[in-house]
Amino acid sequence: MNYLCSSLLTLLVSVGLLTGCRSTPTNSTNQTQTTSETISELLDITVSILPQKYFVEKIGGDRVKVNFMVGQGAEPATYEPKPQQLKALSQAEAYVSIGVPFEKAWMEKIKGANSQMLVIDSAQGIERMEMVAHHHHEEEAEHEHEEEQNHAEETLDPHIWLSPQLVKVQAQNIYQGLVQIDSANEATYQANLEQFLTEIDQLDQQIKQNLAGIENRQFIVFHPAWGYFAREYNLEQVPIEVGGQEPSAAELGELIKEAQEENIKVIFAQPEFSTQSAKTIAREIGAEVLLITPLAQDWSNNLLKVSQTFAKVLK
Secondary structure (H helix, E strand, O other), X not given: OHHHHHHHHHHHHHHHHHHHHHHHHHHHHHHHHHHHHHHHOXXXXXXXXXXXXXXXXXXXXXXXXXXXXXXXXXXXXXXXXOHHHHHHHHHOOEEEEOOOHHHHHHHHHHHHOOOOOEEEEOOOOOOOOEOOOOOOOHHHHHHHHHHHHHOOHHHEOOOHHHOHHHHHHHHHHHHHHHHHHOHHHHHHHHHHHHHHHHHHHHHHHHHHHHHOOOOOOEEEEOOOOOHHHHHHOOOEEEEOOEOOEOOOHHHHHHHHHHHHHOOOOEEEEOOOOXXXXXXXXXXHHOOEEXXXXXXXXXXXXXXXHXXXXXXXXXX
């Protein structure tokens, strides 16, 4: 009898131990499954350039995972998406376009990578201005006006993200796109949008304050990326290069002459481009070359720093 009781007790203890051992893996599996489900709930969004990543993350918050095509140091005019980038689009809920040149050549392949993917045009409703060369004489302007009109569509300025007021339009378009694919979180996106618009207004005021005291409102820049920024803050952009074409020797001479007349001491260049022409002009007029980029991911701080640089240089 005692032997029977002892055997029964041993059996019960063994069963209890086995049950206890099995419980840990079950909980671990559930925890892993929950984590995977949380990750899969994020909206997979792809954008063209890094500033757009900033915009989408501001509005999407912790509901989005944002990938980008053109990375740091690359140039949106000539960029070719990598095969793995196109392959990754098969998992994307949306692609946010902005109208940079490479999109024109690649948009059909981008769309073809995922027929279920929503393409959000963040530039919708924005009238882009022409990106034309700066004219040094009125006669030249009259002579070239007709030719420029013929090529107007090809030279529309894509750099709309460098205008805080136009970014407010882009933010609205991105918001509407996110709501279209995730209406359950519309209230979250709306709150994030309103906060972002407030931040843009604050940035706008800071830039205006920085530029309020400058006297010389003309600046020379290699690539004419800052046209919208200049228009918004009453500045005049004098580009060295337009449409991928560097200036001829005669045009370079005109730029040097104008820089001397305007007492310009800084030539702005872009790290994504060659700085040779900028250095040539700077050397002739005893100026320095400063690098500013329109493609920084930290969009707000970048514009603020650029305005501070302009305020210092153009005073």
